[in-house]
Amino acid sequence: MNKSICSSGLRWLWLVLVVLAVDLGVKYWVLANFELGETWALFPSLNLHYARNYGAAFSFLADKGGWQRWFFAGVAIMIVVALLVMMYRNRADQKLSNIAYALIIGGALGNLFDRTWHGFVVDYIDFYVGNWHFATFNLADTAICIGAGLVVLEGFLTPHDASAKPKGQA
Template structure:
């Protein structure tokens, strides 16, 4: 017996698509309008800086010769499949988890696209304080981090709130 898709967490997949479109659009704009390693200040503490990242978060494994491209692609696909299954099994009314899953899926697919098409992830957001610069990142990375933070936040919600959400599953 199947349930209507719009009654499941898959109702929130529009958010994953939005993240994917915005991420890929910004990356394409940066590639079209910047030279590699070019920096343009936006506001104090924030630059646009065009960079390539062949590794994962914070350039993890960036210098390992290419195998990591396929490794991280496999991880992104696996995570997206697992989160899609979790979304299908959850009610559309479980907003926080489904929004978190959709953000992570959209971000994972954005970076997966880069890995498959370019062989690296395009990064462009350079946050800094004084002379200290955080690792350059992109919209997909932000979506993944926000999604992960929402999952952690959801784990702190009072059990009575979770019971109410479960009871609203049918509505």
């Protein structure tokens, strides 16, 4: 079966490029204008705060000596390839899943670039309530989380195959 890019989910690759460009642009701006640990208040409960993440989400494995950099880079590459295959197999009109996959790919590539170029991921969004601060994150992380949420949402919205009913039911 030979699909064109326009008829497959790959038609949504433009969204990957938008996420990647905005993410890397903001990270470049943060690196050019902030000292490590510097914070700028934006709104109540929201700061820009330059932090480096040497691990994965919530700095998981950040203190493990460097092997995790290449491990997480490999995981990101595998996820990107798998989602590109899924987008290729999808029809272009399967908007929700293609948007979800594109957001995840864009975010994964943004953090992959950081990991391979800098050796760490640039984080800058500091959400807090009172004295409690959520883990500092970035736009790539946000795109990944929104994409993952859309995948879950699609699981609830997609009609299930009627032929999969248990025996004895009409």
